[in-house]
Amino acid sequence: MSSASEKSARARARAPALWLSAAVITIIAALAVLAWSRLRVLDAPASPTSSGPKTVPGLLAAQGPPAPPGPQGAAPRPQTAPRPQAASTSPATPVSETVQVTVGRNDTLDRIFRRIRLSREDLATLRALPGLEQDLDRLRPGETLTLVRHGTELLGLTRRLSLAETLRIERSSAGFQARVLANPLETHVRTVSGTLDHSLFEAMARAGAHEQTALALGSVFAWDIDFIKDLRPGDSFTVTYQEIFENGRYVADGPILAARFVNQGREYLAVRYVAPDGKAGYYTPNGRSLRKAFLRVPLAFTRVSSPFNLHRFHPILHRIRAHTGVDYAAPMGTPVHAAGDGKVIFAGRKGGYGNAVLIDHGHGIVTVYGHLSRFARGIRNGRQVTQGEVIAFVGMTGLATGPHLHYEYRVNGVFKNPQTVNLPETVPISPALRADFLAKTGPLLASLFPPVGPALVSR
Numbered sequence: 464m465s466s467a468s469e470k471s472a473r474a475r476a477r478a479p480a481l482w483l484s485a486a487v488i489t490i491i492a493a494l495a496v497l498a499w500s501r502l503r504v505l506d507a508p509a510s511p512t513s514s515g516p517k518t519v520p521g522l523l524a525a526q527g528p529p530a531p532p533g534p535q536g537a538a539p540r541p542q543t544a545p546r547p548q549a550a551s552t553s554p555a556t557p558v559s560e561t562v563q564v565t566v567g568r569n570d571t572l573d574r575i576f577r578r579i580r581l582s583r584e585d586l587a588t589l590r591a592l593p594g595l596e597q598d599l600d601r602l603r604p605g606e607t608l609t610l611v612r613h614g615t616e617l618l619g620l621t622r623r624l625s626l627a628e629t630l631r632i633e634r635s636s637a638g639f640q641a642r643v644l645a646n647p648l649e650t651h652v653r654t655v656s657g658t659l660d661h662s663l664f665e666a667m668a669r670a671g672a673h674e675q676t677a678l679a680l681g682s683v684f685a686w687d688i689d690f691i692k693d694l695r696p697g698d699s700f701t702v703t704y705q706e707i708f709e710n711g712r713y714v715a716d717g718p719i720l721a722a723r724f725v726n727q728g729r730e731y732l733a734v735r736y737v738a739p740d741g742k743a744g745y746y747t748p749n750g751r752s753l754r755k756a757f758l759r760v761p762l763a764f765t766r767v768s769s770p771f772n773l774h775r776f777h778p779i780l781h782r783i784r785a786h787t788g789v790d791y792a793a794p795m796g797t798p799v800h801a802a803g804d805g806k807v808i809f810a811g812r813k814g815g816y817g818n819a820v821l822i823d824h825g826h827g828i829v830t831v832y833g834h835l836s837r838f839a840r841g842i843r844n845g846r847q848v849t850q851g852e853v854i855a856f857v858g859m860t861g862l863a864t865g866p867h868l869h870y871e872y873r874v875n876g877v878f879k880n881p882q883t884v885n886l887p888e889t890v891p892i893s894p895a896l897r898a899d900f901l902a903k904t905g906p907l908l909a910s911l912f913p914p915v916g917p918a919l920v921s922r
């Protein structure tokens with residue numbers, strides 16, 4: 464046996480001894496903690512919040528003049544002892560405990576309840592409350608749930624549903640009661656402007672705006688300006704947007720209300736309008752929607768690996784076969800978005816397409832997404848989807864040599880080239896809403912053009 468291996472053998476022999484002493488130390492520490500916590504609980508009834516004539520020398524000493532050490536050795540307890548808090552753990556009253564849980568990836572309420580040993584029946588009761596299923600499912604990784612418990616029994620649950628709303632469930636004698644509370648938010652409207660030197664982010668930051676609003680500006684004008692290729696030094700912007708505060712503290716930027724962007728000398732204007740049905744969108748000042756009814760490309764981070772070609776030589780079948788869509792190479796698992804609003808008419812296995820989704824958008828338009836690795840949650844036949852919603856993930860199921868999305872755009876059953884097809888505009892503001900639109904958007908648009916001098920005013 465070489466000396467090296469002897470040494471490692473000794474190290475192995477020593478390891479259990481180290482573990483053992485570590486364990487002993489841990490046990491001693493645990494016993495000490497246990498003894499301390501028992502002391503606290505046992506002392507609790509003597510605290511000043513409980514009734515009775517008893518006084519606590521330690522506490523008096525802490526609050527009153529310094530007490531000399533008792534001659535009879537009635538040693539006052541350490542003055543730092545948190546006596547008043549001990550009363551709340553008094554065994555006389557039921558102990559409720561508040562637990563904060565941070566949601567992990569793929570966490571569900573089921574898992575959380577199991578993990579922290581809460582009653583599964585309580586969870587089933589919660590789920591059965593009308594209208595609550597959606598507010599309780601689809602947890603977001605990283606969000607915090609506040610649970611109040613007594614043993615395995617659930618007494619309450621609080622979940623922030625969104626920036627604006629919080630769900631609060633409380634147990635009463637009548638069972639669970641749920642309320643959705645409005646968070647105490649305040650919004651401030653702010654207008655910033657600037658000129659691009661190097662990048663939009665830099666210019667927005669110089670103007671005092673957050674990155675969130677720089678990104679939002681990019682998506683407001685995404686159908687008109689390519690923010691990666693088209694920007695030039697000297698381009699300028701004015702943005703009116705909301706900032707949201709809660710209890711006086713900044714929380715986030717709210718939506719952009721109006722924006723002006725001058726790109727290579729051409730002016731683009733956008734204003735946000737919330738229709739009476741609550742739907743919000745961005746429009747030109749005369750009420751044309753900024754967004755198109757379809758995304759040109761239904762996924763981000765991609766390149767075309769095979770264009771639309773009705774006379775293509777197929778790489779797997781080795782014969783001429785029409786390529787009736789566009790292939791976008793993208794990493795496995797890249798989210799695939801619905802190109803437009805519509806209804807899922809197929810989600811499943813479909814021959815050479817592998818896992819596929821078909822969406823009917825009305826007006827004879829159907830889009831097809833093939834070779835998917837899996838479907839997004841809830842995507843099934845009959846489901847309504849909105850533009851941009853994640854419907855599935857890139858894969859290589861069916862006839863595919865590598866991970867990519869096969870995307871088709873069919874009009875009345877005829878295959879069109881998704882890269883060049885004329886995408887329909889969305890419907891403009893209806894005549895019935897025109898007056899409302901002008902009244903609401905006028906002041907927002909005006910905020911983009913502050914009066915600059917007396918000359919303008921006197922005119």
Ligand SMILES: [Zn+2]
Nearest residue numbers: 788789790869
């Ligand atoms: Zn293809």
